[in-house]
Amino acid sequence: MFDVQFFLSLLPTMLRYLGTTLWISVAALAIALLIALGMAMAVELRIPVLHQISVAWKSLFRGTPLLAQLFWLCYGLPQIIPPLKSVSVMTLLIFGIGFNASAYMAESLRGAIFSVGKGQMEACLSSGMTTLQGMGRIVLPQAVRVAVPALANNFVDIIKQSSLAFTLGIKEIMAVAKMEGASAYKFLEAFTAVMLFYWLTITVFNKLQAILENQLNKKV
Amino acid sequence: MRWGVAMVSIRNLCKSYGTLQVVNHLSLEIGTGEVVTVIGPSGTGKSTLLRCINYLETPSAGSITVDDLCVDAAGAKKKDIHRLRKETSMVFQNYNLFNNKTALENIMEPMVVAQRVPKAEARKRALEILEMVRLSDKRDAYPSRLSGGQQQRVSIGRAMATTPKIILLDEPTSSLDPELVGEVLEVIGILARRKVSMLIATHEMEFARRIADRVVFMENGSIVEEGAPEELFEHAQNERTRAFLGRYYEQPDRAIKPDNTIWRTQWQENYFAQ
Numbered sequence: 001m002f003d004v005q006f007f008l009s010l011l012p013t014m015l016r017y018l019g020t021t022l023w024i025s026v027a028a029l030a031i032a033l034l035i036a037l038g039m040a041m042a043v044e045l046r047i048p049v050l051h052q053i054s055v056a057w058k059s060l061f062r063g064t065p066l067l068a069q070l071f072w073l074c075y076g077l078p079q080i081i082p083p084l085k086s087v088s089v090m091t092l093l094i095f096g097i098g099f100n101a102s103a104y105m106a107e108s109l110r111g112a113i114f115s116v117g118k119g120q121m122e123a124c125l126s127s128g129m130t131t132l133q134g135m136g137r138i139v140l141p142q143a144v145r146v147a148v149p150a151l152a153n154n155f156v157d158i159i160k161q162s163s164l165a166f167t168l169g170i171k172e173i174m175a176v177a178k179m180e181g182a183s184a185y186k187f188l189e190a191f192t193a194v195m196l197f198y199w200l201t202i203t204v205f206n207k208l209q210a211i212l213e214n215q216l217n218k219k220v
Numbered sequence: 221m222r223w224g225v226a227m228v229s230i231r232n233l234c235k236s237y238g239t240l241q242v243v244n245h246l247s248l249e250i251g252t253g254e255v256v257t258v259i260g261p262s263g264t265g266k267s268t269l270l271r272c273i274n275y276l277e278t279p280s281a282g283s284i285t286v287d288d289l290c291v292d293a294a295g296a297k298k299k300d301i302h303r304l305r306k307e308t309s310m311v312f313q314n315y316n317l318f319n320n321k322t323a324l325e326n327i328m329e330p331m332v333v334a335q336r337v338p339k340a341e342a343r344k345r346a347l348e349i350l351e352m353v354r355l356s357d358k359r360d361a362y363p364s365r366l367s368g369g370q371q372q373r374v375s376i377g378r379a380m381a382t383t384p385k386i387i388l389l390d391e392p393t394s395s396l397d398p399e400l401v402g403e404v405l406e407v408i409g410i411l412a413r414r415k416v417s418m419l420i421a422t423h424e425m426e427f428a429r430r431i432a433d434r435v436v437f438m439e440n441g442s443i444v445e446e447g448a449p450e451e452l453f454e455h456a457q458n459e460r461t462r463a464f465l466g467r468y469y470e471q472p473d474r475a476i477k478p479d480n481t482i483w484r485t486q487w488q489e490n491y492f493a494q
Binding site (some may be wrong): 119120122123124126127128129130133137138141142145219220 | 305306312318319334362364379
C-alpha cells in the first residue's frame with residue numbers, strides 16, 4: 001500500500017530540487033516576456049521585417065510540440081552551429097521553454113493591447129506624443145493590467161513544462177521523483193509527492209497573482 | 221475680414237476610402253481666435269475633416285497650413301505631421317481620457333511628455349486649468365470615477381494645456397446625457413471668450429449659432445454654405461442649408477428661440493445669459 005514513511009522521506013530531497021524547477025521557470029519567464037513584448041510591439045506598430053519574423057516565430061512555436069522543440073534546440077541545432085555545443089543543456093532548455101512561452105505570451109499581450117482601444121493611442125498622438133511614448137506611458141500600462149490573468153496562465157504553463165527538463169538529463173523535482181521512485185520501486189509515493197509539489201507551488205503563485213491584480217486595479 | 225492673417229488654412233482637402241469620397245476638395249480658413257462651427261447631416265464628413273487636420277486620418281490630397289507649417293498630403297514628412305499634431309489638439313466625442321491617469325495627470329501628460337515642461341510647472345498649470353473647468357475637487361479621480369460631462373471637461377482641459385494654435389472639437393456633446401451637455405458647452409464658451417481658435421463639429425444648433433464667429437454648413441464632404449451665424453441661420457441662401465435647418469426649427473425641443481429651450485440646464489442659462 002501507500003508507504004507514508006517513504007513518501008515523507010522524499011520531501012526534503014524534492015524541496016532541494018524545487019529550486020532548480022523555480023530557476024528554470026523564472027529565467028524562462030523573463031526571456032519569454034522580453035521577446036513577447038518585442039513581438040507585440042513589432043506587430044502592433046507594423047515594423048517591417050520584425051513584424052513578419054514575429055508572425056513566423058509564433059506560428060513555429062505554437063505549431064510544434066515543446067518536447068520536439070527542446071530536442072531540436074539541444075541536440076539538433078548544435079550540429080550546425082558548433083559553438084552551441086559548449087553551451088550547457090540547462091541554458092538551452094531555459095531558452096527553449098522561454099521561446100515557446102514567448103509565442104503564447106505575445107498573443108496574450110496582443111489581445112490586451114487590442115482591448116485598450118485605439119482611442120487611447122489617438123488621444124496620445126493628437127496631444128503631440130510619439131507612438132512610442134503613447135505605447136509606453138498610456139497603452140501598455142493599461143494592457144498589462146488586462147493581460148495579467150492570461151500571462152499568469154502562461155507562467156503556470158512554464159512551471160509545468162519545466163518538468164520536461166528531466167528528458168534532457170537535468171535533475172529537478174520531476175527527475176528526483178522518477179529516480180527515487182524507480183530505485184525503491186515505489187512510483188505511487190514518488191509521483192504523488194511530485195504532483196503535490198507542483199500543485200502547492202502553483203497555488204502559492206496564484207495567490208501572488210491575486211494580490212498583484214488587486215494592486216493594479218486600485219489605479220483605475 | 222475680422223481676423224487679419226489666417227492662422228489655419230485648409231486647401232483642397234480630399235479623403236476617400238476606396239471609392240467613397242468622404243471629404244471632397246474642401247477649403248477652409250480659420251483666423252486667429254476665430255470660432256468656426258461645422259454643422260450638417262450625419263455621415264457628411266465633419267468628423268473626418270477634423271481628424272484629417274490632426275492627421276489621425278491621412279488625407280488623400282490637399283494641404284493643411286498652421287502658421288508657417290504647411291503639410292501637404294503629397295509627401296507629408298513624419299516630422300511635419302508630428303509638429304502639426306503639436307500645434308493642434310483634439311477633443312473627442314468619446315472623451316478618450318487616459319484611463320490610467322488621474323484628472324490632473326491627464327492634463328499634465330501632454331505638457332510633460334510632448335512639450336517637456338518641467339513637472340512642477342506642468343502641475344501648476346494643470347491645477348489652474350482644472351480650476352477653470354471647475355473640477356479642482358476631482359483632480360485625483362481616475363476617469364472611471366467621473367461622469368461623462370466631467371470627463372469631457374477634463375479632456376477640453378487636456379486639449380488646451382499645450383496651448384495649441386487651434387482646438388478641434390469633434391461633436392463634444394454627442395455622447396453625453398442631455399443634463400450634462402450644458403456644463404461642457406459652458407467650458408467651450410469660456411475658451412471662446414479667451415479667444416482660443418476652435419473648429420467645432422456639432423449637432424447642437426443653438427450652441428453652434430451662439431458660440432460661432434462663423435458657421436459652416438457641410439454636406440457630402442463639401443462646404444455648401446458658410447457665413448456669420450445670423451446670416452446662415454436666418455437668411456440661408458442655399459436651398460439645402462434651409463432644408464437642413466428647417467428640420468431643427470420644427471423640433472420644439474431644439475428650437476432656436478431662447479424662450480423655447482426647455483432642454484437647457486442651469487449651466488447653460490448661466491452661459492447664455494452672459
